Amino acid sequence: MSNDEDVRPGIALTSRHLSLRGAPVIPVSGELHYSRVPRHRWAERLRQMRAGGVTVVASYVFWLHHVERRGEPRFDGNLDVRAFVDEVRAAGLDMVLRIGPWCHGESRNGGFPDWVQQAPVTHRTDDPAYLPLVEEWFGQLAAALGRPELLGIQLENELYDQPGHLVTLKRLARAAGLSAPLWTATAWGGADLPEDEVLPLYGGYGDGFWVDADAPWDPTFRDHYFFSHVWDDPGIGADVRRLHEARLGTPQPRTPSPLFPPATCELSGGMGTAYHRRPWPRALDVATIAHCKIGNGSAWQGYYMYAGGTNPPHTQESHATGYPNDMQRLGYDFHAPIGEAGLLGESHAALRRQHAFLAAFGDRLAEMPSTLPSVRPNGVDDTETLRYALRSDGDSGFLFIAWHQPHFPLPTYRQAQFQVSLGPRALTLPPVDIPAGTIACWPLRLAVGEVHLDWATASVLTVLPGEIPTLVLVASAGIDVSCSVDGVESVVTPGFQPIRLAPALDLLALPAEAADSVWVDSRRRLLLSDDELRWGPDGRIEAVGTGVPSVRVYNGSGFVPLPFHPGPAGFEVAAEFEEVRPAAGTVPVAYGKFEGRQSAPTPETFDELAAVYRLAVPPVTPELDVFLHIEWAGDVGELRVDGRPVTDRFWDGSPWTVNLRDVHWRPGSVLTLHLLPLAAGSTVSLPHEAHQRLLAADAQLLDLTSVRVLARQCFVERTEP
Known part of the structure; x- marks a missing residue:
């Protein structure tokens, strides 16, 4: 075990596999950040994850989100981590909390509150001036959590040269009242880990926003499309590892310790978008990496991100905070299997077939x-x-x-x-x-x-x-x-x-x-449907879409329709929009650089140069979920409700969807879309199709192709009394 202090009956770890409830398993974990998702969506997201074959939910606990001002911790609303863990357990899923105190996750200061970042201490070490700050935070977190039943706790993140500090963090967390049968740490980048204290976890991304805009497809990305027994990915976190590499002593092995099975916590569920580099991994790209890891001997399939979200205001990493990449201020869609708006991405289907295989044969495959x-x-x-x-x-x-x-x-x-x-x-x-x-x-x-x-x-x-x-x-x-x-x-x-x-x-x-x-489904029923399906512990199917659902279930000799309770159907219509202010006739090729990478325009520059469109949403009954589906081209987009920015996007050629209910749109709200053109000479890195479109532009690219309103209804399976 990676921990002999919090042993729990029914959970065991060997050098080959994990056993849960006494049986070998290959868990499937998916990252969902509760503080980036509206609280009223938690149960829905968990059903979507369960329908995708996820068995374990992982989440960072961002110190920055909870304790903006020292002495004023917040655990209310969608910061109620205890309620979230309870929701996870009620959904029939296990929970891994990644408690930091440094998390990264494209959060400002890596998740440190500003007052911690500015403290005169040596962060992420056993500095006697730093440890009391961590002890204070762990105490606040433990008090808020109570004593939840966690499967695992991750200590720190991407810490490469402080094995003793990881042991100290574990001691502080346990002293505060936090416990789990598995204590984990990220092992990529040649991390030096305390061997008997934590389960090493690896990752794998087929592309990344953290390399330079003009960088070719890096070998560290390409490696993941091959079968291999080398698990370390030296490319993950390379943007913030440069300061650590000089302090690392001897190179660390790139294969797992023989004490532990090869396990992952950050396989590419998608990829985030920086201003200077905007990868868009497609479903087959994501599924191939995951497939290769299973073939390589994976004992744990862990995805980052599995469900996207929206940043709380003023919490993202940026050039202004000293981070080498300018990230979207609000949107954290990550091209995930479940997007920021709660719609399924194209990778959901490709991955859930793999997860169905693991559910049926994981006990054999684990051996x-x-x-x-x-x-x-x-x-x-x-x-x-x-x-x-x-x-x-x-x-x-x-x-x-x-x-x-x-x-x-x-x-x-x-x-x-x-x-x-x-x-x-x-x-x-x-x-x-x-x-x-x-x-x-x-x-x-x-x-x-x-x-x-x-x-x-x-x-x-x-x-x-x-x-x-x-x-x-x-x-x-x-x-x-x-x-x-x-x-x-x-x-x-x-x-x-x-x-x-x-x-x-x-x-x-x-x-x-x-x-x-x-x-x-969870009852091992085989279903065919192009609509989104999801279910909870009771196993009843929910079908979600813009029309009456079409779901067929296998009955032993073929497929027959699955009955649903009647309900009002949704719809999909074109939204009316009008340009209320044109974009600037000429936009800059670049808005400045930081460490050689293009910077995003400031809010003031964006407001000066962007086109503004007013959108009209047709009447929608309250029981329907309402989404905007935006087809556009340009540089930066921002949606505002009554003048308040609610989400944003760097253009990469992919469609942009927004859940209007979640951004607090109400009938009568003023809904405006702000789009900044992209200069034809821009050197930001774009996916091939988007790049070709930019090359075809004369001086600058701006196009609002269409805006559609999707009103979706949920139909519940009808069961016999």
């Missing part, structure tokens, strides 16, 4: 180490060598294939054929072409009930219970589905009805085009 092939890519520039890995216990296993990366497209890999020795004989799979964009998890000698499936060339999703169990696979585009049982091969046509593969096993192979419509 299976990862093996890499003898012939592997010779570096991050290799686009010819197929990327794959095996997780196996020697008798059965899963073959992981990842053949995707952004920025540098991969060709179709021709005639891949795998031979794997497991159990009594070698398995030889048929040769197949692997199209670019393929991520797959194929079963090998998989036991389902009384049947052993030798292999299949489609990804495992789940097993549906029943007198005769149903193994559910999802086909990959461009790859024929075939399988073998007891040496007898069969070709399977994907569809929505099962086939009897053996007397005691049905097989349902879903077509690739249905993959993003697939949901597996």
Whole structure:
């Protein structure tokens, strides 16, 4: 264990896996910052996370948000951390609190209140003048929390050269009354950690806002699209690590300690947006990294962020606070699976299929180490060598294939054929072409009930219970589905009805085009819907959308409609808008620099140069959630309600959605959209499509293409009395 002082029955940690409630598991944790989400949305976000396959909620506790002025801690409203932890537990999820005291998370001073940042102390060390400040904060936090049932507590964040300080922080937290069976710390960047005190956690991002605007796609990002047993990512936090690197003694190992399983807390759920660099990772980018980590032997899938949010005013990092990146003042969408507005991002579907697999087979997978092939890519520039890995216990296993990366497209890999020795004989799979964009998890000698499936060339999703169990696979585009049982091969046509593969096993192979419509609920029911689905501990499905929901549930022989209670339907209409003030005829190419990176315009400059549009929202009944869907191009956008900024965005080509209820819009409120043009000569880094659009502009780019109003209703599953 990473802690022998707060042992809890039913929770154990080995060098290979975590056990919860006495069974091996591969947890899926998702980061949601309660202080960045309205309190009335907590339960809803947790249902959305649960529907995505998340089993553990992680959250920073930002000292800055809670104690702006010394001696005046606040734990009310959406700062009520105790109520949030209670909500997490009520949702049937476990909780990890990342208590700092330094958190980062793009928060000003890394989360230190200004009065702490300005104190004459050596921060983040055992300085006797600093520790009483931490002790005071931990005491306030512990008093507010009571004694919640936490799965884990993270100490500090991205602390690389102070192992003794981490031990001190643990002692101070425990003395204040904080406890958890797992104490963790971030291990990336060659961190020197106290080996017997904390569980090392790693991360992996395929791109980052923290590198220079003109920097190419860095090898530290590219690494994550390959299978590897190297877990350290030296790129994460590099923007604030430079001061520490000179103090680090000997280089630290980049692979996990043999005492602990490889585990993560910051896999890319998306990516934040800085003014100078604006990555937009797509669903397949995010899913490929997560898939590779599972193939690499991950014992814990942890995402940052899983749900976006909105900063409290004046709390973001910026050039003005000495941070090398200017961040959005309010918006913290992070292109997450659940966006700032509460709408699902495109990555939600891609990740939830992986999480359904972990829910069904995690107890087996946890006992299976990862093996890499003898012939592997010779570096991050290799686009010819197929990327794959095996997780196996020697008798059965899963073959992981990842053949995707952004920025540098991969060709179709021709005639891949795998031979794997497991159990009594070698398995030889048929040769197949692997199209670019393929991520797959194929079963090998998989036991389902009384049947052993030798292999299949489609990804495992789940097993549906029943007198005769149903193994559910999802086909990959461009790859024929075939399988073998007891040496007898069969070709399977994907569809929505099962086939009897053996007397005691049905097989349902879903077509690739249905993959993003697939949901597996907490009762292990298989559902198909293009609407958003979510559920709580009672298991009842909620379908959310702008129209009457269309949800089908598998009944053993096919899919039938799932009944819902009637209710008023939502709608989607174009919003009227008028330009009340044009943008400046010429905007600067740059607004200044800090440490060589472009600075965002000041609020005063923004107000002087931005175009202003007044938006009209049609009448909406109170029970409907109301969203703006904004298609635009430019530089910086800001939405205001009655003159007050409520959220903002740096343009990167992606749509912008805003939940009007959450920004305190009410009928009769004055709603204005402020858009700053982007100069054609700007050197900010944009995704390829956005960059091409900027290149096509004459002098500057500004376009408000459309504004649509989405009014969404929630329909609840009708159950028999």
